[in-house]
Amino acid sequence: MDSKYSAVAGVKDAKTNNFKRKFVNIIENNVKKVKLSQPDYKLNNVHGTNKNYKQTIVKEICPVNMQEARKRLPVLMVRSRLIQEIRNNLTMILIGETGSGKTTQVPQIIHEARLEGLGSIAVTQPRRVATITIALRVAAEMNTEIGGYVGYSVRFEDVTSPKTKVKYLTDGMLLREAIMDPLLKKYSVIILDEAHERTVNTDILFGIVKLAQKERIVKKLSELKVIIMSATMDVDTFRKYFDNCPVIYLEGRSYPVTIYHSKMKQEDYQYAALCTIFQLHATLPSEHDFLVFLTGQEEIESVMYNIKQIAKEAPGPLIKVCPLYAGLPAAKQLQVWKDPPQGTRKVVLATNIAEASVTIPRIKCVIDTGVVKERTWCTRTGAERLRVTRCAGAACWQRAGRAGRTAPGAAYRLYTVADLKARPPHSTPEIVRCPLAPTILLLIAAGMDPVTFPLIDAPSSDSIEASLVLLKELGAIDSESNPKLTPIGKKMSAFPIDPKYSKILLSAPEYGCLEEALSLVAVLSSENVFHTPMHKREEALKVKQKFISPLGDHITLLNVFKDFCKAPLKKQWCKENYLHHKNLTYASEIRHQLLSICQRLNLTVSSCGNALDQLLKCLLCGLFTNCAWLRSGAGGEGKSIGVGRYVTASGAGASLHPAGALHTARPLPPAVLYTELLHTRRPYLLTVSAIQPHWLHRAAPEYARRCHASR
Numbered sequence: 001m002d003s004k005y006s007a008v009a010g011v012k013d014a015k016t017n018n019f020k021r022k023f024v025n026i027i028e029n030n031v032k033k034v035k036l037s038q039p040d041y042k043l044n045n046v047h048g049t050n051k052n053y054k055q056t057i058v059k060e061i062c063p064v065n066m067q068e069a070r071k072r073l074p075v076l077m078v079r080s081r082l083i084q085e086i087r088n089n090l091t092m093i094l095i096g097e098t099g100s101g102k103t104t105q106v107p108q109i110i111h112e113a114r115l116e117g118l119g120s121i122a123v124t125q126p127r128r129v130a131t132i133t134i135a136l137r138v139a140a141e142m143n144t145e146i147g148g149y150v151g152y153s154v155r156f157e158d159v160t161s162p163k164t165k166v167k168y169l170t171d172g173m174l175l176r177e178a179i180m181d182p183l184l185k186k187y188s189v190i191i192l193d194e195a196h197e198r199t200v201n202t203d204i205l206f207g208i209v210k211l212a213q214k215e216r217i218v219k220k221l222s223e224l225k226v227i228i229m230s231a232t233m234d235v236d237t238f239r240k241y242f243d244n245c246p247v248i249y250l251e252g253r254s255y256p257v258t259i260y261h262s263k264m265k266q267e268d269y270q271y272a273a274l275c276t277i278f279q280l281h282a283t284l285p286s287e288h289d290f291l292v293f294l295t296g297q298e299e300i301e302s303v304m305y306n307i308k309q310i311a312k313e314a315p316g317p318l319i320k321v322c323p324l325y326a327g328l329p330a331a332k333q334l335q336v337w338k339d340p341p342q343g344t345r346k347v348v349l350a351t352n353i354a355e356a357s358v359t360i361p362r363i364k365c366v367i368d369t370g371v372v373k374e375r376t377w378c379t380r381t382g383a384e385r386l387r388v389t390r391c392a393g394a395a396c397w398q399r400a401g402r403a404g405r406t407a408p409g410a411a412y413r414l415y416t417v418a419d420l421k422a423r424p425p426h427s428t429p430e431i432v433r434c435p436l437a438p439t440i441l442l443l444i445a446a447g448m449d450p451v452t453f454p455l456i457d458a459p460s461s462d463s464i465e466a467s468l469v470l471l472k473e474l475g476a477i478d479s480e481s482n483p484k485l486t487p488i489g490k491k492m493s494a495f496p497i498d499p500k501y502s503k504i505l506l507s508a509p510e511y512g513c514l515e516e517a518l519s520l521v522a523v524l525s526s527e528n529v530f531h532t533p534m535h536k537r538e539e540a541l542k543v544k545q546k547f548i549s550p551l552g553d554h555i556t557l558l559n560v561f562k563d564f565c566k567a568p569l570k571k572q573w574c575k576e577n578y579l580h581h582k583n584l585t586y587a588s589e590i591r592h593q594l595l596s597i598c599q600r601l602n603l604t605v606s607s608c609g610n611a612l613d614q615l616l617k618c619l620l621c622g623l624f625t626n627c628a629w630l631r632s633g634a635g636g637e638g639k640s641i642g643v644g645r646y647v648t649a650s651g652a653g654a655s656l657h658p659a660g661a662l663h664t665a666r667p668l669p670p671a672v673l674y675t676e677l678l679h680t681r682r683p684y685l686l687t688v689s690a691i692q693p694h695w696l697h698r699a700a701p702e703y704a705r706r707c708h709a710s711r
């Protein structure tokens, strides 16, 4: 709320010189001016699982003069040299400025020179939205339909065909393909893009492709070329890891980006962002769209609300605000690529999902707050901590690189030059700060040894051990040393979801509740279904009451999903009930896919009807490590750490989240099952249900014994 008031105060200031004096000062000047030209557009044909939304954005992704623009890209200037290098080397690192054409052009260059031979080209991306938009762009550039020669594959959506030669896919999807075929035989070229991001999946893929290359030589199979790409990566580390492979530096970028730095430290980055937006808004033409980097959904919604309020009074053209964050339904994410009506400025408020790879045409100004919300995991307590932290230098350069892609641009950094210099150049790899059980299961399923697997940066042995213990207790592996998949582990790895969730599905027939378990796991694997707009918060919470179950959040979610499935006019129904229509639709698509895997595995699909405690018992089979007990004394006791009314099995203190169904329950249940333990300002248990403590013994006897012994 504070930010709202300070922002509105900012508007009042904006009408006085006070505002200008205050915020013009934050910028250091260094301007270049270049003329812009406006492209005209045509609509291309696309197909996919959701035709409509892709058609609405494709015209912005594929302007008619695209081929002209392509020719000017720096990567095409060195086309023949690049072809030669790729021919001569099995592995290479390609470094080129943001926007130089690596992601969209290198696969095309390879394909045009037929370097892939009979195989195909895989290009990985860390993020879904980038994967889809880039594939659409490349299909248009190659004048072919998406899903034909060019396709993409993201979780729960595969738009490829046997014809596909250039396939964009998320790193997670390529990892899943590696389980089925660790030698990745259908590919002759694999491009691992945005290597600097160091997601767990990409880090594992580095090892997988390295091993596959060697193995294919030993087995006298066709060779596998590997290209590692980024604009901002730690070259020495990668080069060493890839046996001193050659590094190709690509000079030049599409258009210049002028960088402005704040002259002084900004105490409130949201306020500084708002002021910068309106300062630029008052002076720049409406075709200059803005991209503002913020840290998360709540912050984006709050800034969005403030912009809309301020815009009513501020000088300048009309404003269209577009949010862009991971939890937003895919179709809404893609709306960001749509041009606003003429005379209107688009202001995109994004998290770091828009930081790398993407090109949003018309973005001429990037406003970078310099912060990111980072998730870390504590091996000992199993708690995930979400905290806002300064992003690494590489991320700052990536963000600036989102401007200057279709015309010259500018990046306004709300932090000082000294601050930038003090930042670590690269972020800590995800693999050393995340739970590893899902990844280790995939590695074992692909026949690899998780302990000796070659990694650039190895996670701590504690972290690997904790994950192996969890997999053993889930029944996925036979032992922690020299682990092999059990029959149930093999089935678990068939599902593209966390092993805790696949264990729930595999246990459900025993509890007669697979119908309900499928719905719930689908909803939990989708994004947040509740829509709580800031300005209608009270009303949204009131409407939510009708779904709330005294048993807790899981059954509440199930109630929502069941009613959604029954509603004849789903969109309208969601609107009236403050629910995200797209996220629920996505959940039903996920359910559909999970159901077909269950049917393939011959699982009995039946319903537990009103005996919903069966479902909760079944949930415990996968989420048994996520139990918490009510503290006996007000201040807590024993070995618990931190604050909160509950203590988890690992001794972490936490409170029920205020948005949860059990928050106001009295008396509070003595034991609960939670889906997530999240540490934001304080530790919270998220998506919580009441359970009976003795259920744990049947659901996970081995764990219950260990847990009992240590309590």
Ligand SMILES: Nc1ncnc2c1ncn2[C@@H]1O[C@H](COP(=O)(O)OP(=O)(O)OP(=O)(O)O)[C@@H](O)[C@H]1O
Residues within 6 Å of the ligand: 060, 061, 062, 069, 073, 096, 097, 098, 099, 100, 101, 102, 103, 104, 105, 133, 137, 230, 231, 254, 356, 357, 358, 359, 360, 361, 401, 404, 405, 406
């Ligand atoms: N959707 C799009 N709309 C308009 N232009 C686009 C689009 N996608 C790509 N381009 C153009 O192609 C250029 C090259 O994009 P590409 O993603 O290949 O660059 P890159 O070198 O991989 O950049 P990064 O390192 O930031 O990922 C962009 O700068 C832009 O001019």
